[in-house]
Amino acid sequence: MAAFTNVYGENTEEKTTLPLQKEKSWAQPYPLYLFQDFWCPGIHIDAVQRFQQHFQSKESDVIVASFPKSGTIWMKALAFAISNHQRFSSLEGHPLLTSNPHELVPFMEFTFGPDDIQDHILRLANMAEPRIFGTHTPFPSLPKSIKDSNIKVIYICRDPFDNFVSAWAYFNKIKPVSFPPVSKEEAFEMYCNGVVDYGPWWSHMLGYWNESVAKPNKVMFMKYEDLKEDTSFHVKRIAEFLGVPFTEEEESSGMIENIIKLCSFEKMKDLEVNKSGVIGRGSIEKKNFFRKGDNGDWVNHFSPPMTEKLSKIVDEKLSGSGLSFKKHS
Numbered sequence: 153m154a155a156f157t158n159v160y161g162e163n164t165e166e167k168t169t170l171p172l173q174k175e176k177s178w179a180q181p182y183p184l185y186l187f188q189d190f191w192c193p194g195i196h197i198d199a200v201q202r203f204q205q206h207f208q209s210k211e212s213d214v215i216v217a218s219f220p221k222s223g224t225i226w227m228k229a230l231a232f233a234i235s236n237h238q239r240f241s242s243l244e245g246h247p248l249l250t251s252n253p254h255e256l257v258p259f260m261e262f263t264f265g266p267d268d269i270q271d272h273i274l275r276l277a278n279m280a281e282p283r284i285f286g287t288h289t290p291f292p293s294l295p296k297s298i299k300d301s302n303i304k305v306i307y308i309c310r311d312p313f314d315n316f317v318s319a320w321a322y323f324n325k326i327k328p329v330s331f332p333p334v335s336k337e338e339a340f341e342m343y344c345n346g347v348v349d350y351g352p353w354w355s356h357m358l359g360y361w362n363e364s365v366a367k368p369n370k371v372m373f374m375k376y377e378d379l380k381e382d383t384s385f386h387v388k389r390i391a392e393f394l395g396v397p398f399t400e401e402e403e404s405s406g407m408i409e410n411i412i413k414l415c416s417f418e419k420m421k422d423l424e425v426n427k428s429g430v431i432g433r434g435s436i437e438k439k440n441f442f443r444k445g446d447n448g449d450w451v452n453h454f455s456p457p458m459t460e461k462l463s464k465i466v467d468e469k470l471s472g473s474g475l476s477f478k479k480h481s
């Protein structure tokens with residue numbers, strides 16, 4: 153059996169069947185492998201596979217699924233605050249004031265650091281209910297116990313124009329100092345070809361979109377842009393979807409507004425817990441999860457040919473699906 157050295161420098165003998173097709177990542181020290189039809193970061197393949205094999209869902213679980221850089225952390229914060237709105241009815245002592253949403257709502261299939269994935273899976277199994285998890289794994293590659301059960305999945309995606317800018321800025325920020333930055337032009341070519349962590353972005357979106365159309369009580373599909381535009385409407389919608397609607401008294405006491413404020417970009421970015429330190433035992437600084445937090449920053453980064461090219465790809469890839477984004481020119 154061939155030994156494999158993973159990105160943490162650990163020797164493992166388990167990875168004997170890495171997919172053959174690989175591409176370099178965006179300024180990160182790992183390749184992307186075409187694994188089960190998506191571009192899986194080399195550092196996550198092992199964990200994604202083990203999670204598929206071992207993860208056992210519980211009926212009360214909630215999954216926050218997303219394509220990276222689409223508003224995951226925002227949706228994690230909202231899902232946590234909404235699910236627990238009876239337990240933490242006042243903002244005083246709210247866990248979101250002292251923990252980063254990625255800590256309260258951990259990713260199922262990976263950790264941000266060199267934690268042993270088996271320990272991680274065990275830790276997740278013992279989390280207090282309702283357990284809320286995040287995932288970037290495309291719908292077809294989720295564990296059977298999630299796909300084939302009635303547990304609720306909330307999916308958030310984002311206009312690809314803003315998604316691209318957010319990803320490009322993020323990957324350049326978290327890259328090791330020894331790595332050269334990825335230029336906007338190079339990253340854009342890769343994005344247009346779908347080569348980005350957990351991409352292609354179009355098949356990621358469409359996997360969850362189609363499932364939300366077929367099973368609206370199981371998968372709720374949300375766009376970052378819509379959530380920004382009318383947060384209050386969507387917070388109520390999420391609460392109903394999760395089976396924890398707000399009572400009239402809760403609404404009139406201002407609970408919805410409080411949750412929106414607590415999870416807002418401005419509030420979260422300014423909390424000490426999100427301003428300093430790294431996530432878990434990893435090396436990613438928490439401040440990197442908060443940049444501009446708004447719609448439309450793409451206009452500051454796209455040239456007319458880039459706009460034309462990505463518009464064509466969006467039209468072509470989403471054509472006939474019923475999923476669309478605002479047209480850009």
Ligand SMILES: Nc1ncnc2c1ncn2[C@@H]1O[C@H](COP(=O)(O)OS(=O)(=O)O)[C@@H](OP(=O)(O)O)[C@H]1O
Binds near residue numbers: 444
């Ligand atoms: N509370 C809140 N409200 C609105 N927007 C927010 C919030 N928190 C983070 N952000 C913005 O979301 C972008 C990061 O996306 P993700 O959270 O999906 O990143 S990750 O995949 O978990 O790494 C990134 O977007 P950009 O600012 O456009 O880069 C963050 O700034």
